[in-house]
Amino acid sequence: MSSFSIGVDLGGTNLRIAAYTRASGLLETILLPTRLAAGRHAVVEDICSGIGKLLQTWSPQFELTGIGIGTPGPLELPAGRLHSPPNLPGWDGFGLREEIETALSMPVIVESDANVAALAECVLGSGRTLGLDSLCMLTLGTGIGNGIILHGKIWHGVNGMAGEAGHVTIYPDGPSCGCGSNGCLEMFASATAVRRIALEAAESGNAPGIAALAKRNPEFTPRELSDLAEKGDEGAKQIFGDVGRALGIGIADLINTLNLPLYVVGGGLANAWDLFSPALFAEVRHRSYVYRLTEPGSHVLNGGANHGTRIVAAELGADSGLLGACILPYTAKTEKHGTALSS
């Protein structure tokens, strides 16, 4: 009997629960709204009821490997407890793993959403394409998520809180971030930041194209802004250049510290890769001699194939969180889950 897993992608807006096999990918996906207003126990009920339905449908055909759950963080491990998660208001101190395990009477693996997205990208996305099993991924969404994968496994750090590089400081005197600091990467390169910066540019009077867009549609998306930039609007182009510079400073810091073979930029804003990546690469070259020595084609190091540093856009799209949750049980099989520094 071949095996299957169940993955849960818990977001602030949507809840997705899927059955998965390695041979066929996603077998069936249940999509629900995340009923935050009904309270966290209602959301746990929805999760467990969805898992129950998929177990009933697929257990006769496949043997269950395990259940993986990706959640907005910060998530403390091994406890599986949330600490003031900005996208799950009212969930501070909630023992998510314990609640679900009690309700299901089964063990589950809980990870932060950025970690599972990075795992999916490593195992099923650009990591697989390039033949690499270690990477650092930045997910540009409402905030900036970060996950670090070493040798195919999520790197947790001592409390499960490794991978908060969305909050490395880019400009120390920059705008206040929800995390309590100033000038975090998230304040310059998230979808939220791009909208904020665009509105500031529109108000300044120096970006008439953006001002016209904002007048037409005050709720304009980063995608509409990138369409404007692709049509040649200078104000919009400059915003994506600034996104690239901020990302370049952050990624150069990560390269100088970690010297991993692969850095991946994902999330909705990564659609604008062609607009921001030239500035990103210029900044990384300027700020990281490790990158200059190891970038593809530098020919300085002589260690052979895959012995350098690559920066790429994510291959997987919006499914990366769900896919990562589904493959968690497979990667966990070879590790003692949740222990400190499980690299």
Add this chain to the structure above:
Amino acid sequence: MSSFSIGVDLGGTNLRIAAYTRASGLLETILLPTRLAAGRHAVVEDICSGIGKLLQTWSPQFELTGIGIGTPGPLELPAGRLHSPPNLPGWDGFGLREEIETALSMPVIVESDANVAALAECVLGSGRTLGLDSLCMLTLGTGIGNGIILHGKIWHGVNGMAGEAGHVTIYPDGPSCGCGSNGCLEMFASATAVRRIALEAAESGNAPGIAALAKRNPEFTPRELSDLAEKGDEGAKQIFGDVGRALGIGIADLINTLNLPLYVVGGGLANAWDLFSPALFAEVRHRSYVYRLTEPGSHVLNGGANHGTRIVAAELGADSGLLGACILPYTAKTEKHGTALSS
């Protein structure tokens, strides 16, 4: 027959070669000047001749575990090759490990000096005191060295170039660094930086105490500046406050990314710990919610003892590089040395 090792601490000025046992520590140390002017082959000769003398003296009593060498970097691994090392001018592209192995007809382990200092601090210093086997160390000297130890082993990254956090960006528009970037941590918190900033303050006319010191002794050391600060000189105190703030930004970035249990500040400038650490801790608390959740006494996380984040001054002093080189052969015994990401 119990075992011994030989360690080499190759610096830009001094060369130290020692025999070591785990029971007795340093048995014998040979101290030589590093004859840079005579060329790199002369220095390799000095290294090999010193190793030969120690082998002759100690091999009759002890069995050799191995030979460890700490060198200024950047050092490419597994090749053991130097790339434009700023403290060893003229050594670019030099295959240090191969040269020494050929001359000795024996294998040796070569590591960057910052990595061996971090290893020593982990195994014999604050890591041992606190019962922790993972840390990130910053060594504040002429530049800023950085080493990351995971579970008692040096973390190399894919090219041996992990741990260059001395070159993370603190102020993006800051002064030019020798690495080619601007505003690196090294430009604000190394011994060299402290002297530069102090001279700028003296010239500005706003730091009369420093101006008097610089007039008395134009070659004043950071130690003389910290003496001045300890006597209450406001200008000198402000310089160490700024050092603490820059270090705090850098260490907050490392905590947010790595979530390690221990961050250690070493090197000569760490003597001024009492002067710069208040600003360092204030900045880290401001910039890292991971730290705020995990600092000793926060009581937010419930993972028990050693389940948090500590930032301390190094316990080992100037011997850390030599001790680290000596213990390299012992830690290497359980790992395949020099492979990518040997964490």
